[in-house]
Amino acid sequence: MDADSVVNIGRQAMEVTILLAAPILLASLAVGLIIAMFQAATQINEMTLSFVPKLMVVAVVMMSAGPWMLRQITGFMQRLVENIPYLIG
Numbered sequence: 001m002d003a004d005s006v007v008n009i010g011r012q013a014m015e016v017t018i019l020l021a022a023p024i025l026l027a028s029l030a031v032g033l034i035i036a037m038f039q040a041a042t043q044i045n046e047m048t049l050s051f052v053p054k055l056m057v058v059a060v061v062m063m064s065a066g067p068w069m070l071r072q073i074t075g076f077m078q079r080l081v082e083n084i085p086y087l088i089g
Contacts, residue, residue, distance in 0.1 A: 001087045009080065016076045020069050027061045028054050 035050040062069075 005087055012076065016072060020072060023065050024058055024061050027057050031057045 031054050032050060035053055039045060039049065
């Protein structure tokens with residue numbers, strides 16, 4: 001296993017990580033922006049007002065995108081395990 005293989009595996013791992021985190025982070029960002037605009041308009045400065053909706057949206061995204069996320073991570077791991085003989089030799 002040479003340095004190029006290690007860098008390639010690391011790059012693929014980072015791509016999968018970003019791909020899996022993107023739906024959760026984007027949904028949380030959108031809800032946070034909407035709540036922040038509501039708080040600015042009404043001048044309500046309650047921390048739980050932004051935390052609870054974000055938590056609920058993240059839970060919904062995890063439940064709806066969970067099977068897709070699981071397929072992505074298991075596909076990556078399967079490719080990684082299948083390539084072990086080529087990486088060693």
